[in-house]
Amino acid sequence: MIQTFNQHNFHQLCDVVATKDADLKEIIERFGYPPYWSRPNTFESIVHIILEQQVSLASAMATLNKLKDRIATITPGNFLPLTDIELKDCYFSRQKISYVRDLAEQIINKKLNLDDLVDKTDSEIKTALTKIKGIGNWTVDIYLIFILHRLDVFPIGDLAAVNALKKVKGLDKTSSTEDIISTTLSWKPYSSLATMLLWHFYLEERKR
Template identity: 45%
Template sequence: MKEAIKYLSKKDQTLLHILENFGNPVIQKREEGFASMCHIILEQQVSIASAQACYNKLQSYFIEINPINILNATDEELKKCGISRQKIIYLKDLAIKVITNEIDFASFSLKTETQIRAELIKIKGVGNWSIEVYLMFCLQSPDIIPLGDIAIKNTLKELYNCQTIEEMELLSNNWKPFRTFASYTIWHYYLKKRGKI
């Protein structure tokens, strides 16, 4: 973290201002594997609190969130955990792909980011945002910027007057090879400004 702070503070005055005035972001670390991918799917297009509530219900109901339990669960059981019909389809598709070894989370440490992306994109309902969050939170990839994230986009518009994804990509190139830490810093600012942390 120290190396990233030093590098980004020199490269970008706005990030330096955030770090000096709002403190360092908390770096999330989630376990690798099926359960974390389920959690990320639940986080799509809803608040963090709402997704966490669903995940907690799922964990309480099944004790262990694994592919067999999810695949064997009825839609009604999953709906009682607050999961939408669409996301039930996504979770079951993920479960099938893990059971049939189409996706092997245990092998990700031996694979390139490109190979991991190619596996995860096969899951129904999983796009770049979900993959990038998995890379950041679970695999601790150091150079990810999830430009599909609403908080990231809105903050880049606010602080840098970036209006297009192309402008945001160009800006984020200045933060290589520490775009993940820059992303955490931007999320930190977004949440602090809104009194959410």
Template identity: 45%
Template sequence: MTQIPELELLTEESFSRGLMVLASIDNDLAQILETLGPPPIWSREPGFATLVWIILEQQVSLAAAKAVFTRLCGVVVTLTPENFLTLDDAQLKGIGFSRQKILYCRGLADAIATGQLDLSKLSKMDETAIRTQLKRLKGIGDWTVDIYLLMALQRADVFPKGDLGLAIALQKLKNLGTRPTPAQLETMTQHWRPWRAIAARLLWHYYLSNANSNKLMGV
């Protein structure tokens, strides 16, 4: 198992340092920092509950996903895979789950409950291994893995190239004629390495300052 270099994990110190580096190499990011101040670090607790929340955020507004997640936590006070699996289709649909997301979250819960997936081990794995582990599960694609890596595992060099908010923000920030595709985002952000997760937070900060937080996320 590959040991994670310290640089790849965000701390308050490395976050501040990364902001300074990004501001020195990209004038547009420097302008965001000067105008809006530092973005929130935006973190979530690693584990099953956070992955369920991220799955709920796929292709819907953040507000809608949070409402469903809040209702779920009201029904299942301790949100463990085992407790989640006690809910039937009618209960989950009543909470606000779509048929697809019932399938995805049950698959995740079952994989953990049966020992096929151990989320506690992910923190010590490299990004490629984490991506391989999680993407074996139906309904978990690159965007979901990226958000988990960025927010739950605090990896410093993750950029969710499938995120709509980031694409909109970069189009506006760089005054582009068209919204960049995920492949274009991947290319355009290479010079921000190894701090792309901080750049993503700056762009979300900018995006949220220009629009309501009730916006679509990626897939």
């Protein structure tokens, strides 16, 4: 059975994972619950995640907004006619032009149906999405958490989550991937909620 979280059980499940880990409980006590980060299952949402690869959230949002100014509604059909020059004017890098074009073409050619992904397992979704140019494990993990609200995902490639985990757990900055994954095992099957708490911690600490 595919397990997900939603806006109604979000705080309850944050509390459940916090009972498994006193450090996560302390995050809630210090900063309250994290926002319910959620995006619709659309082409635009995946474009947004691709734009967030290896840049700041603010930079990605600026690019997305510039694209919206250009085509109003971000759909595969509206995106594909844009030239490289038009997309560079929207702050797209050469690589991300290529990635989003491939995504748009896959959807237009019916090789990818986002609605069909809802009923697939995390592993099946990863297989389907990583066939698309520029979509790797991190992009899939963010899709699973933000869009499909899958319950048990820890994005090992997410620097904010990993750095927050190291700080919360007092781990050495040079800790191995194996050490980090081992630390997350006690959160199962609620790793996504733990991840959102770590992001919340990271953002609140940066405000200070």
